[in-house]
Amino acid sequence: MRIALVGQPNSGKSTFFNAVAGYRSLTSNFAGTTVEYTRGRARVNGDVFELVDMPGLYSLTSTSPAEACTREFLLEHDWDVLIHIVDASQLARSLTLTLELLDLEAPLLLCLNMMDEATRKGMTIDSAALSNELGVPVVEAIAARGQGIVETFRAAIKMHRQAPSTPPRPFLYAPEIENAVQELAEVVRPGGSQRAAGAPESRISPGRGVAVISPPIAGAQRLARFFNPRFEALQLLQGDPIQLALRDPVAAQATENIAAQITQRLNHPPDVALSSARHAACLNLFERVVRVTKPKADWREQVDRLLMHPLWGYVFLAAIFVGFFRLVFDVGKLGEGRILALFEQLIAILGQAMDPQGAWFALAQGALLGTAGAVAIVLPYLLPFLIGLSILEDVGYLARVGYLMDAVMHRLGLHGTATIPVLLGYGCSVPAVMATRILPSRRDRFVAALLAVLVPCSARMTVIFALVGFYLGAYWALAIYVLNLGVVALAGNVLAKIWPEIAPGMLMEVPPYRRPSPRVVLLKTWWRLREFVVIAIPLLVVGSAVLGLVEFFGWQNAINAALSPLTALLGLPAAVGLTLIFGVLRKELSLLMLMQALGTTQVNSVMSAAQIVIFTLFVTFYLPCLATLASMVRELGRKLTVAAASALLVMAVAISLAARGVLHLFL
C-alpha cells in the first residue's frame, strides 16, 4: 500500500513524514525547500505501508521544477490514498487545491494541520460539516506537537481497507463550463469521436498524465487505468496555451476553439473562469463550515512591526547577521585549531610508520591533508553555520530577510529570495550554490550562484587577513573587502544588463513565526551537510593526494613554467604558479603553499607589497574551489558552470591587472 502526502508549501507535510517514516525529509518555514520527493517505509499501529512526501504545490497547473515533480508523481505513479495536508489557518485558500485534487477522482483524505494556529486566528472549524460538503474524510491535527498524526494515517489505512472505496465526486463547475469540458474530453479521449481518421495523432497518451504540462512519456510507463478525460480536459483549458501549441497542435486547436467559446460566454479566459469558480466555491464552503471570532492579540504582530520596519528592520537585520557570523566564526575557530592539531599528530604518526621519502608517503600525506582541509577547516564553520541557518529559516526570519532585501537585490538583477544564497556565500560557497535551488528560474539560479561565489568565503577571508592584513595592515584588508563588494554589485549590474531579469518579481508567502523543533533543525543540518560530505570530501582527498605526488616527483617546475605567462602578466614571481593550482583545491591552501613555494614564512622578504596585494586579489576572484565547482555543476549544469568559471577567471585577471597599474601610486 502506498500513501502519498500532498499539500501547499509550508503546510507541514514533512513533519508528518518525519514522524512515522524516519529521517528522510526536510521541513522548513520557507516555501519550496523540498525539491525531490522522498519515500520511506512507515509503520503505524502495526500496519506497514510506503509513504511518499512531495514538494509543496499551490495548484496542479503549476510549473516550477519542484511543483512539476509533485504533479508528475501524482499523474504518473501508482498510489492508493492521497492525503492532502492543509494549514487550517489558511483554509479558504488551501481548499482550492483540494477541489483540484477531487478532479483526480481517486481516494483522498483531507488533513487539517495547525489547528492551534487556526484557533489563535479565532477560527472554529466544523470538520464533520466540511467532510460532508466535500465527500471525503477530514482529520484534524497539530503535527508540530505530534497530535493527530497517527489518527491521520489510520484514517487513510481504513479508507484503503474499505475497498472498493467509491472515488470522491469531483467538484462541478457551472453548466456552461462543464459542457465545454465534456466536449473537449471527447476530443482528448484516445480514439475520440471528434478526431478525424488520418488526422495526426495527439501526443496525449493514456494515463492520469497531461501532455500539456508533463513531457510525453512512453505509453507503457503511464497507467492506463488512471486516464480521466474530464481531468485531462480541465488541465488543457487551464494550461499555458503557448506550451500546448508547441507540444500538441491537435489538442491545442480543439482547446483553443472551446476556450474561445468559454471566453465569449463568461467574459473570461477559461483559466480565470475555472480558478475564480473554485475560489468562490471555497469561500462559500469556508462560510458554511467555519465560524470566525475576533482573533487573540498576537505578540508576533508586534515583533513584525519591528523586524519589518522600514528603518529598524534593517538595523535588526544587520545586528542579527553580525551576531550570527560572529558566533559561527568563534565556534569555528575553536574547532579548527583542535582538529588541525589532531591531523598534524596523525601525519607525524604516518611519517614514523612509512618511509617519509617514499611516494606512498607523499600520496598518503596528500590525502590526509585533503581530509584535514575538509574536516578541520571547512566543517567547524559549516556546521554551526548550517545549524544557525536552519534555526533562522524555521523561525520564519529568512522570509523577512527576503522582503527587506528585495529592493537591494533588484539593483543586482535578482529579487529578495536570492539574498539567502548570496549571504551564505560569506560562510562557504558550497552551501551557497546549493541554496540557489530555491529560486524559480535558471537565470536567477545562475546569477545568484555567480554572485555567491564572488563573495569572499571564510577560506578566502583567511587568505586576505593572513596576507594583506598581516603584512600591509587591517585597512588594506578592509579595502580589498570593500573592493569585493563593489565587484559583486558591478557584476550583478552587468549581468542584469546582459541577461535581464524577466520574472515578474517577488511573490512569496510570509509565514508566521514558529518555534523551531530541535529535531527538525538537526535533521535539516545533517541533510545539507551530507551533500557537502558526499560532493566535496572525495574531491579534496583525491586532489590533494595527486598534488602530493606532483610535489614528490618534482613536477612543480614544469607547472610553474606552464603558468609563467600568467604570473609574468600579473608581475608575480614564477614560483607562485603552483600555489594557484593548489588554490583551486582549497583556497587557503594557496596561502600555505605560497610559503612553501617561496621557501620562507616571511613572504614580504620575497614579494613586494604590491605583489602581495595582486596575489591576494587574484586568489580571491579567480576560479572557485573544486568543491564549489562540483556543486555548481550539480545545480547549474556543466555549460553554465564553464561559463561562470571563465567569466570569473577573466574578471580576476582584469582586476589584478588594474591593481598592478594603480598600486604603484600607493606602494
Add this chain to the structure above:
Amino acid sequence: MDGPVVCNLQFQLQLIIFMRTDTMSSRNDVWRFLCSGRTLMPSIAGLDPAVNLYQAKPHSLLRISLISGGWGVRRNLNQMGLHVGDEVSIIHKAPFGGPLVIESRGNRVAIGQQLAQKIGVEVVK
C-alpha cells in the same frame, strides 16, 4: 484570444528563446513581448496609476478590481489566494521601491513592486 501572426524572422527567434526558457513566468514575459502591439490580453491596457496596488494607502481596506498581465501572472496570484474581487490590505511596505506585504483573509504575502503595479484595486474603506 487573438494569436500572434507567425510571419517574421524576429518572431521565430523569439520563439526559440521562448522554448529554451525554463520557467513559465519568464516564458510568459517572452510571450507578452511576442505579442506586444497586438491585442492579446484584453486587460493588458495600462491601469490608471492612481489605483494600482503599489500606490494604494497602507492599512486601508482595498478590493482587487483587475489583474493585468498574462497567464503566468494570473496563475501565480491565484495560487497565492489572490483573485479579482478579494479584499486585501497593505500591512508593510519596504523602502526604496521594495515589496509590499499584503493580507487577505489572514494570509500574508510579499509582493514585489512590479507585480503590485499589475494589480488594480479600488478603495473599500
